[in-house]
Amino acid sequence: MFLDERFQEQSHKDFRPNSNQRYFVHSSFLDLVAIMAISVSIYANSWILASHYDSSETLTNSLVLYRRVFYTSIDIDTINHMASIDKIVAKMGNNPAGIKFSDLCKVCDHYFGEARQTSGSHRVYKTPWQGDPFVNIQSKKGMGKPYQVKQVLAAIQKLESM
Known part of the structure; x- marks a missing residue:
C-alpha cells in the first residue's frame, strides 16, 4: 500500500x-x-x-x-549534485577511457538537458550552436567510448565559452 x-x-x-x-x-x-x-x-x-x-x-x-x-x-x-558533476568532468579529462556510461549521461543531462533520443544504443543531445548541433554518446560494455567522452568535453568547453 x-x-x-x-x-x-x-x-x-x-x-x-x-x-x-x-x-x-x-x-x-x-x-x-x-x-x-x-x-x-x-x-x-x-x-x-x-x-x-x-x-x-x-x-x-x-x-x-x-x-x-x-x-x-x-x-x-543540489550542492552534492554539482560537486559530483564537477568530479566526473575532471575525471573525464584525466582518463576518457575510464568513464562509466551512466556518469557520462549525468554530465550530458546537466549541460545539454534531456536527451532528444534515448531509444536504442545511442543517446543524442542537442547543443545551442549551429554546425554540429548534436552530441552523440553510446555505451560499450557499460563504459563511455573514449572518443565520445572527448567530444563531450569539447562541447562543454564550447558551451562554457559562449
Missing part, C-alpha cells in the same frame, strides 16, 4: 490522537523523510495532508518539521 493511500484511509476516520495514531503519524513522517529524495510529488501531497489533519497537533508539527527537512535536503542535494 502506498503512503498516500494510507493517509487517504486515515482521513476518513475521526483523528483523535491516541498512542496508536501517534505511532502511525511518527512512522508516516519517517516514511516521508525517506521518500522525499525520490519523489517531489510527496512534497506537494504534504501540503494537502496538512490541511486535512490540522486538528492533530502532532501531525501538523511533523509536517512542518518535514517541510524544513525538505528544504534543507534540497540545498544539500
Whole structure:
C-alpha cells in the first residue's frame, strides 16, 4: 500500500490522537523523510495532508518539521549534485577511457538537458550552436567510448565559452 493511500484511509476516520495514531503519524513522517529524495510529488501531497489533519497537533508539527527537512535536503542535494558533476568532468579529462556510461549521461543531462533520443544504443543531445548541433554518446560494455567522452568535453568547453 502506498503512503498516500494510507493517509487517504486515515482521513476518513475521526483523528483523535491516541498512542496508536501517534505511532502511525511518527512512522508516516519517517516514511516521508525517506521518500522525499525520490519523489517531489510527496512534497506537494504534504501540503494537502496538512490541511486535512490540522486538528492533530502532532501531525501538523511533523509536517512542518518535514517541510524544513525538505528544504534543507534540497540545498544539500543540489550542492552534492554539482560537486559530483564537477568530479566526473575532471575525471573525464584525466582518463576518457575510464568513464562509466551512466556518469557520462549525468554530465550530458546537466549541460545539454534531456536527451532528444534515448531509444536504442545511442543517446543524442542537442547543443545551442549551429554546425554540429548534436552530441552523440553510446555505451560499450557499460563504459563511455573514449572518443565520445572527448567530444563531450569539447562541447562543454564550447558551451562554457559562449
